[in-house]
Amino acid sequence: MRVLFAGTPSIAVPSLEALAASSHEVVGVLTAPDRPSGRGRALRPSAVKSRASELGLPILAFDRLGSAARAEVEALSPELLACFAYGKIFGPRFLALFASGALNVHPSLLPRHRGPAPIPAAILAGDRETGVTVQAVARETDAGDVYAQERIPLTAEETSESLAQRVAPTGARMLVEVIDAIAAGTASAVPQDHSSATHTSVVRKEDGRIDWTLSAVQIDRMVRAYTPWPRAHTTLRGEHLAVLASQPVPHGGGGRPGTVVRVDTSHGILVETGNDLLALRKLQLQSRKPLEWRSFQNGVPDLVGLVLGGP
DSSP states (O other), X not given: OEEEEEEXXXXXXXXXXXXXXXXXXXXXXXXXXXXXXXXXXXXXXXXXXXXXXXXXXXXXXXXXXXXXXXXXXXXXXXXXXXXXXXXXXXOHHHHTTOTTOEEEEESSOTTTTXXXXXXXXXXXXXXXXXXXXXXXXXXXXXXXXXXXXXXXXOOSOOOHHHHHHHHHHHHHHHHHHHHHHHHHTOOOOBOOOGGGOOBOOXXXXXXXXXXXXXXXXXXXXXXXXXXXXXXXXXXXXTEEEEEEEEEEEOOOOOSOTTBEEEEETTTXXXXXXXXXXXXXXXXXXXXXXXXXXXXXXXXXXXXXXXXXXXX
C-alpha cells in the first residue's frame, strides 16, 4: 500500500523504520516543522524528520493542515495514513485524502488514557499494566475502532523514558501487521467502550512541582512519570532542585513534610512526606550536573534538618 506516515518524536521512529522496511511504500513523511531548542534556541528537526532524511524519504512539515498542505499530500497519491504521535488534529477534509483510511498508534490500553500523555498518566495512576493500541483515526480524539491491542505489564519502576522505549518497537510491529491485514482484506476492528474512557492532558512544566504532603508513593510516581521532562522538582534553600531518582521507604513518620530526616546508607537521603519517607537517590541543583545521593550529600554537609520546597 502507498502509506503517508505522520509522526514527530523519537517514540515514532521505530514505526517509520518498520514501515520503510516493509512491503509497503512510504510515499512521504509528515512531521512537525523545525523548532527552537537548547540554550542557543537554534532550529532543530524532529526525530522523525532526521530519520526520514536518512532514509531518503520525502518530508512534509506544515504549520497547519490547510488547503496547501492537502494539495501536497494529495499529489503523493497515498492510500493510507499511519500516525504515531504527530501532534496535530486531522480534519475531515484531510482524512478524505486516504481511500483506505487512517490508523493511529496509541501507547495505552484504549479507552484508558486517551489524549496526549498516556505514558506518564499510566505511571501516575499506578497502573499495573499498560499497552499499545492500533486504532482507526476518528473525529473524537483516540475514540476510533480498535484493530489491535497488546498488554505490557508494569513493575512500578518504569520512567516515562524507559516505558516509551519499550512500547515503541511493539507499536511498530503492530502497525505493520495491521496494514498488512488491511492490504490483504482481512483486517477487522471493534468499537471501544466509550463509557470506560479516561482522558489525559498535555504535561506542563509546573506539573513537576513536588507537593511534599503527598505520599511517598505518589511523589515517586511523579519522579518517574516526569522523567525526562519536565522532571519532578522542589527547592533547596530557594534554589531549584530536580529529583531524578527516588524510592518510597515505609515509615511511621509524622514529621513536617519536606524535611530531610536523615541519610540512610542503604537507601539515600530520606525526606518526610505526607505518608512514609521518600529516599532521594539522584538529584540536580540548578545549573549543576546530576549527582548520586552520596556525592550530593557531600556538597551539602548540613542537609539533615533542612526543609525542601520552601523559599
